[in-house]
Amino acid sequence: MDTKTLTKDSPESSSAAKLLSVKDVCAGYDESLILKGVSIEVPERKAVALLGRNGVGKTTLLNTILGTVPTKSGSIEFDGQQIHSMAADRRARMGIGYVPQGRDIFPGLTVWENLNVSLRVSGSRGIEAEKRLDSVYDLFPVLKDMLKRKGGVLSGGQQQQLAIGRALLLKPKILILDEPTEGIQPSIIDQIEDAIYSIRKKGEMSVILVEQYIDFARNACDSFYILERGSVVEKGPIARLDDGLVERYLTV
Numbered sequence: 001m002d003t004k005t006l007t008k009d010s011p012e013s014s015s016a017a018k019l020l021s022v023k024d025v026c027a028g029y030d031e032s033l034i035l036k037g038v039s040i041e042v043p044e045r046k047a048v049a050l051l052g053r054n055g056v057g058k059t060t061l062l063n064t065i066l067g068t069v070p071t072k073s074g075s076i077e078f079d080g081q082q083i084h085s086m087a088a089d090r091r092a093r094m095g096i097g098y099v100p101q102g103r104d105i106f107p108g109l110t111v112w113e114n115l116n117v118s119l120r121v122s123g124s125r126g127i128e129a130e131k132r133l134d135s136v137y138d139l140f141p142v143l144k145d146m147l148k149r150k151g152g153v154l155s156g157g158q159q160q161q162l163a164i165g166r167a168l169l170l171k172p173k174i175l176i177l178d179e180p181t182e183g184i185q186p187s188i189i190d191q192i193e194d195a196i197y198s199i200r201k202k203g204e205m206s207v208i209l210v211e212q213y214i215d216f217a218r219n220a221c222d223s224f225y226i227l228e229r230g231s232v233v234e235k236g237p238i239a240r241l242d243d244g245l246v247e248r249y250l251t252v
């Protein structure tokens with residue numbers, strides 16, 4: 001862990017209670033160790049950007065939090081419980097919502113059926129289900145116009161909106177988004193950005209956002225971590241993410 005002086009607004013000293021705390025985690029695949037002692041904290045109702053060039057271990061860290069990559073050493077605490085030895089499905093049921101890199105929808109089901117799968121899994125019914133759906137349509141009005149279309153015929157950006165909508169209907173305590181704007185046209189990037197901004201403002205959940213599009217991360221998040229070769233090399237309140245850091249760690 002780096003020893004930089006933490007400012008008042010940094011994740012560790014934030015007055016908000018922490019929801020997720022990853023401590024000194026080492027993890028990887030078979031023989032290859034990818035994460036080399038990573039520590040990050042996500043306070044309740046705050047959005048944290050996880051940044052770094054391709055291949056530094058961002059997705060691996062997300063998968064370690066989700067439980068699809070095993071934790072070799074270190075600990076992960078979520079909502080007051082140690083979760084690093086728990087099965088992935090149990091972690092998901094505790095409220096870890098995930099929108100993976102690429103679009104996680106059922107292409108052969110309609111938009112409505114895709115949303116309905118999440119409603120059923122979350123056990124939402126009646127007025128409660130209507131309210132949840134309305135909040136997703138508020139964020140992404142296009143979905144309401146396309147309920148009868150098959151997921152697979154939507155544009156990439158619309159599929160991403162559907163994937164985020166599905167994750168939200170599961171009522172997560174934390175929403176984890178892995179490069180939601182990758183390969184998406186600018187007009188829809190703005191809508192996704194607005195949606196994440198609005199999720200964060202409502203304060204209903206925490207967010208981890210992995211993003212290459214730095215302005216998006218700046219607008220959507222409260223704090224940031226930068227990974228390089230499996231270690232956290234910089235962190236702090238989002239205002240500290242200046243052009244120097246971007247140049248040093250994030251440009252190609």
Ligand SMILES: Nc1ncnc2c1ncn2[C@@H]1O[C@H](COP(=O)(O)OP(=O)(O)O)[C@@H](O)[C@H]1O
Pocket residue numbers: 029032034052053054055056057058059060061
């Ligand atoms: N399933 C896997 N098996 C083996 N190595 C992997 C696997 N997934 C990723 N890696 C390796 O782990 C490193 C980190 O990858 P990743 O976490 O996907 O980085 P990022 O998301 O920051 O681009 C890379 O060297 C990548 O090749």
Ligand SMILES: [Mg+2]
Pocket residue numbers: 058059060101178
């Ligand atoms: Mg990745």
